[in-house]
Amino acid sequence: MPHDHTPGETPHQHGSEAGHDHAAHGHGPGHAHHHHGMPEGTDGERRLLIALAVTAGFMLVEAAGGWFANSLALLADAGHMLTDAAALGLAWLAARMARRPRDARRSYGYGRVQVLAAFANGIVLIAVVAAIVVEAAGRLADPAPVAGGLMMAVAAAGLVANLVAFRVLRGGDRGNLNLRGAALHVMGDLLGSIGALAAGAVILATGWTPIDPILSVLVSLLVLRSAWSILRESGHVLVEGSPDRIDEAALSAAIVAGVPDVVDVHHVHAWTLTPDRPIVTLHARLCEGADSDQAVAAVIRLLHERFGIDHATVQAEFEVCADVTTAPRH
Known part of the structure; x- marks a missing residue:
């Protein structure tokens, strides 16, 4: 007998008496019948891999620069880039898995893996923001000297690297939550580089070091807003909204x-x-x-x-x- 489908159920053809049901x-x-296993384009994968290489490579440079400059803004952004490298790797893996054909246990294939990766990325971003805010509070209570010149040099290089990665990801499919989630991570890094650049300029001009943790918090709040958006949207998909x-x-x-x-x-x-x-x-x-x-x-x-x-x-x-x-x- 025909039956109703619930949102998590795979729709198949069925029928009963001719002319009645x-x-x-x-x-x-x-x-395009993606759910029948036909491969999607690999453009998204290529873009994620390029962004991963740029992000992971510069993360090492920024971590070293932040350590020698004693800059929380740089260290926070380097930590952010570390999580971003892991998130981009997860997103790339999810994109590859999404092209796998359907099987007997997964009648829609692996397309939803990309949404799951976006959801995980949103959670990681919120955790990173919380860690940065806690560290910034400590720096405000006990200011530390910061090498403004080195901070600006590293931040400027980071800005260029993040612009390249962001441009690569934004050139992909705007409707792909996985790519959007990855782009938000890189956008957070880009904002972090801008904040570090501005903080270095203020420190060089005035010597006022609290600007470093203050700008770190402001950048984190912008990232938090974007993270919440991607988390809410991917969560809505995962609960069959x-x-x-x-x-x-x-x-x-x-x-x-x-x-x-x-x-x-x-x-x-x-x-x-x-x-x-x-x-x-x-x-x-x-x-x-x-x-x-x-x-x-x-x-x-x-x-x-x-x-x-x-x-x-x-x-x-x-x-x-x-x-x-x-x-x-x-």
Whole structure:
């Protein structure tokens, strides 16, 4: 007997008596069938690998410079770059895994791994921000001398390196949460370099060393805001939240209004495999005598054209819903 799909369930074709229950698994014309194992482009992987090399290489330079200059801003940014190198490595690994084909235990493949990596990156960023703030508080309570000239030289070199890495990542797919999460890490490093550069200039001009931890905190707060954004968005995907652009009530109303043979839509579930790949399953009750194949095709076409949904499973019904325990007749 046909059954309803829940958001974590894999939609497959199923049906029962001809002319009474019919389910169709539909893909819009723009659907690339990534979940069937066809490889995605490797552009994102290449960009992540370049950013990883730049970040890891300069992290060693900045750590040494921060140590000799006694600059918290440089040391904090070097520590940030260390976590970023690990995060970029994780993001690169996730991008590679996402191209692996589906198997018997993972019917959607490994695409969601990229979202999981973005979520982990957000958590790591928040932890780094907390550590920087604690260290900055200690420096404000007990100021230490800072070599402003060396600090500025290292910060300027770091700024160039981070600009290169950020440009590489931003040139990729803007809808890829994994790339966005990695770009946010690099943006934090870029802001850290700007803060260290400004702090070095102030120290050279005035000798006022508290500017070093103060700017470290300000940069950290900017990073925190971005980290929270990526954490919230990736978390929404992981808990099978509905896509922001899809309102289930509006979607149901649009189907009833746009497909003459459909008299009722229920059991609507919308979620995303990744932010750019929405998925919908629903039950559509048809009027007596309607052609279920044509009606289902019309619903799938409407979902693609009106809502940009290329992966939909539509359960066509006539008198009684297949799942009578949870979908009483309206």
